[in-house]
Amino acid sequence: MTGVPEPAVPDGDGRRPPSVRPRTVPGRRRAEIAEAAARFFAEHGYHTVGMREIAEAVGMRGASLYNHFSSKEEILYAIALAMTEVPVEQHIPLLDAEGSPADRLAALLRAHIRHLADHRVEHLVGLRELAALTPEHRAVITDHRRYYQRRVRDVVAAGVRAGQFAVDSPGRAAVAVLDMVNGISWWLRPDTDVDELVETYLGLALDGVLQHAREDRA
Incomplete structure (x- = not known):
């Protein structure tokens, strides 16, 4: 590591897959209903x-x-889509x-974990009830997840090329990292110290799974 930032060039093509449709931002009342329904589904x-x-x-x-949702499945889709x-x-x-x-992967993981901590119930419902979505809706959710995973894989591959990460398969490493952080939603408690959680999991991901080569190591 030289300490000199690399150019801001995407590691992948930077585009979403064609099957992913643009998001229609729901009204505030729809968002409130989806949030409350997620708690009800979880319970x-x-x-x-x-x-x-x-x-x-x-x-x-x-x-x-x-007036806001035509069906229970549409509510579930709104939860999973968010x-x-x-x-x-x-x-x-x-x-x-x-x-x-x-650095870029660390920034994404920090944001990812904080978003998950803020929306643990919705995230958990989206994971548990994916099979209940219609095939069309399930395909949209799956495309988003695959795109996200692919972009993480690309930045891991860039880190391998730069000598920062030591993994044989960036794709498998990306899956391992995302599975690990997403698993937080199964056990996270309201009184969890999120700042400490973020740094702990950041270390597990970078230093553990990816074997991050730090400048301060011999």
């Missing part, structure tokens, strides 16, 4: 509740709920910023 299970129960959980009449498209839109640009591959 009672997606398949055990209907639209009437969801409406009661969010404090509105059943008929009013249909947990996949928002990271693509907000975190992936960090991989195209200035700095070494290790």
